[in-house]
Amino acid sequence: xxxxxxxxxxxxxxxxxxxxxxVGLALEVATRGHLVDTRFFPAPTVVLENLGQLxxxxxxxxxxxxxxxxxxxxxxxxxxxxxxxxxxxxxxSPTARQFMNGITALLYPLPKxxxxxxxxxxxxxxxxxHIVLIALGCATLLLTTLDSGLTRLRxxxxxxxARVLGLSRRxxxxxxxxxxxxxxxxxxxxxGVSYSIVLLIVSEMMATRYGLGVLMWTSWDQFKIVDLYxxxxxxxxxxxxxxxxxxxxxxxxxxxxxxxx
Numbered sequence: 280x281x282x283x284x285x286x287x288x289x290x291x292x293x294x295x296x297x298x299x300x301x302v303g304l305a306l307e308v309a310t311r312g313h314l315v316d317t318r319f320f321p322a323p324t325v326v327l328e329n330l331g332q333l334x335x336x337x338x339x340x341x342x343x344x345x346x347x348x349x350x351x352x353x354x355x356x357x358x359x360x361x362x363x364x365x366x367x368x369x370x371x372s373p374t375a376r377q378f379m380n381g382i383t384a385l386l387y388p389l390p391k392x393x394x395x396x397x398x399x400x401x402x403x404x405x406x407x408x409h410i411v412l413i414a415l416g417c418a419t420l421l422l423t424t425l426d427s428g429l430t431r432l433r434x435x436x437x438x439x440x441a442r443v444l445g446l447s448r449r450x451x452x453x454x455x456x457x458x459x460x461x462x463x464x465x466x467x468x469x470x471g472v473s474y475s476i477v478l479l480i481v482s483e484m485m486a487t488r489y490g491l492g493v494l495m496w497t498s499w500d501q502f503k504i505v506d507l508y509x510x511x512x513x514x515x516x517x518x519x520x521x522x523x524x525x526x527x528x529x530x531x532x533x534x535x536x537x538x539x540x
Contacts, residue, residue: 466525
């Protein structure tokens with residue numbers, strides 16, 4: 280029996296946005312009441328108004344936004360492509376599964392931002408270095424969740440049952456593995472995309488002319504506090520919205536499987 284889904288802004292997947300709104304409301308009250316220094320803590324309404332002006336009338340801001348979106352999109356797509364290739368091999372071969380575990384164990388503890396100078400050295404001071412860094416961070420979390428999903432399917436007996444029934448490799452992937460891993464894929468994207476935004480901003484503060492990371496750095500350097508907060512609000516809302524969206528879709532996708540595993 281399927282339970283009725285109700286929206287809970289406190290404990291649901293969009294709880295982060297609810298908390299952000301409460302913090303913004305408290306800051307608005309504090310600034311209007313002159314309880315904080317508005318030079319360092321501008322009112323959220325002022326920041327949102329400035330963000331709207333940047334969107335509408337500032338061509339440089341749109342260039343920064345387009346550059347960041349380009350790097351983030353390609354990095355996440357590259358991570359997804361590489362992760363699914365590794366997933367297919369791991370689902371079909373125990374040896375490849377061990378290799379997948381080795382890749383995850385190697386990449387997970389590494390500080391990804393510390394790899395940027397090495398990427399500059401190996402690839403050069405170009406967009407590809409930033410894209411590869413984002414892909415490494417996203418793929419690490421995506422592979423981790425996919426590995427846990429494969430473990431869940433194996434422990435539930437689905438992989439062994441498919442072999443007993445004589446399913447071909449193509450049928451094993453299309454009928455068992457890929458449908459069964461939808462929740463893990465969405466959870467991996469929830470974590471991976473959020474972490475990719477962090478790596479995007481960190482990497483863009485070095486060796487690039489356009490990007491939201493560049494805009495944040497120059498806003499701090501020139502003491503344009505409202506512009507600095509505008510970028511921060513944009514990144515926070517975008518990250519929390521994507522985090523909540525993937526989390527919500529993962530919950531929906533996992534409901535039919537809860538009674539089976």
